[in-house]
Amino acid sequence: MTKRSRLIPLSVTLAIVALLMAGLIQAGKHKKEEVQGVNVGAGEMGIEAVIFPGQPLTAEAVKSDSHRDYQRGMTCAECHDVEFDGMTSATQQFVNNFPALEQEQIWEKIVAFLPGRERFAVATVANDFPIATTVDMVLDPEERVLFVVSEVGTEKLLQLRNNANISAVRYKGWTVADGGKKEWRSVQIRGTAEVIESDDPRFMSYLKKYNLVRVTPERAVRRFDLIKVTPQQIYYFDTELYNVEASVYQRWDRATAGT
Numbered sequence: 001m002t003k004r005s006r007l008i009p010l011s012v013t014l015a016i017v018a019l020l021m022a023g024l025i026q027a028g029k030h031k032k033e034e035v036q037g038v039n040v041g042a043g044e045m046g047i048e049a050v051i052f053p054g055q056p057l058t059a060e061a062v063k064s065d066s067h068r069d070y071q072r073g074m075t076c077a078e079c080h081d082v083e084f085d086g087m088t089s090a091t092q093q094f095v096n097n098f099p100a101l102e103q104e105q106i107w108e109k110i111v112a113f114l115p116g117r118e119r120f121a122v123a124t125v126a127n128d129f130p131i132a133t134t135v136d137m138v139l140d141p142e143e144r145v146l147f148v149v150s151e152v153g154t155e156k157l158l159q160l161r162n163n164a165n166i167s168a169v170r171y172k173g174w175t176v177a178d179g180g181k182k183e184w185r186s187v188q189i190r191g192t193a194e195v196i197e198s199d200d201p202r203f204m205s206y207l208k209k210y211n212l213v214r215v216t217p218e219r220a221v222r223r224f225d226l227i228k229v230t231p232q233q234i235y236y237f238d239t240e241l242y243n244v245e246a247s248v249y250q251r252w253d254r255a256t257a258g259t
C-alpha cells in the first residue's frame, strides 16, 4: 500500500468522527430545549395547561416581569408549592401578581354589576357557626353601602346583633350544565352590618333607597328591620378583565379608596 492510499481511509474516518460529534452536540442541545412540561389538560376555559415545576414559594411572592409565560387560567400553585399562611390568600395572590385597576375604576365596575335590587348569598356567624342565606340587596353608590330588608325576627338579624361581621356574594356566570358563555363575574363583600329598626329616624329614607316593591311603607314598619351593610373590602372578579391584561380579581378597599 502506498502512503497516499493509507491516508484516504484516515480522512474518511476523521470525517465520520466529526459528523458523529456534531450529531452528538446537536442531540445534546436538543435535549436541553426539550425539558418538556407536563400537559395536564384543559381547564374551564378549554385551554390546556402545561406544568413546569418551579421552586417552593411563600404566598406573598410576586413573579418578576421576566417570569416564563404560561397558559391562561393557570394558578401559581399548579407549578409552585405555595405555602399559604393565612395572611395572603390565593385570591390576593392574583391581586399581587397581575395589574390592578384604579380604586375608582374598580368601584365603577362594582356599581355596573349591581344596578338594582340584586340577589346575594350572605353569611353571618353565631357561636362559631356560619349561616348562609339569600337576600336582595341594593347598593347606594353615593354612600357606598348596601341595604337589605329583612322580616323581623330572622336568624340573620339575631346573629348580626351579636356579631356585626358579614360576608356577601353576588355572582353571574355559566355552569357546566348550561354550557353557556365562558365568563364569570362576581363581587365578594366583607364588611359590617348595622340593624336599623323601624322606629329609627333613618328607617324611612333608607327604605326609599331600597325601593320596596310588594309591601306598602305602612306594613313595612311593622314587618321589617333594615340592615345597612358597610363593605370594608370587595373583591371584584371578572374573567373579561383578562382581555384588558389586568388581574381577573380586583380588590376595592374602603380605607384605600378613602371613602
Ligand code: HEC
Pocket: 050, 051, 052, 053, 054, 055, 057, 061, 062, 063, 064, 065, 066, 067, 068, 069, 070, 071, 074, 075, 076, 077, 078, 079, 080, 093, 094, 097
Ligand atoms: C407554568 C408553571 C408556572 C406557573 C403557573 C407559575 N410559575 Fe413561577 N416559575 C415557574 C418556573 C419553572 C420557575 C423557575 C424559572 C423558570 O424555569 O422559568 C418560576 C419562577 C418563579 C419565581 C422566581 C423567578 C421570577 O420570575 O420571579 C417566582 C417569584 C415565581 N415563579 C412566582 C410565581 C407566581 C407568584 C405565580 C402565579 C401568579 C407563578 N410563579 C406561576 C413556573 C410557573
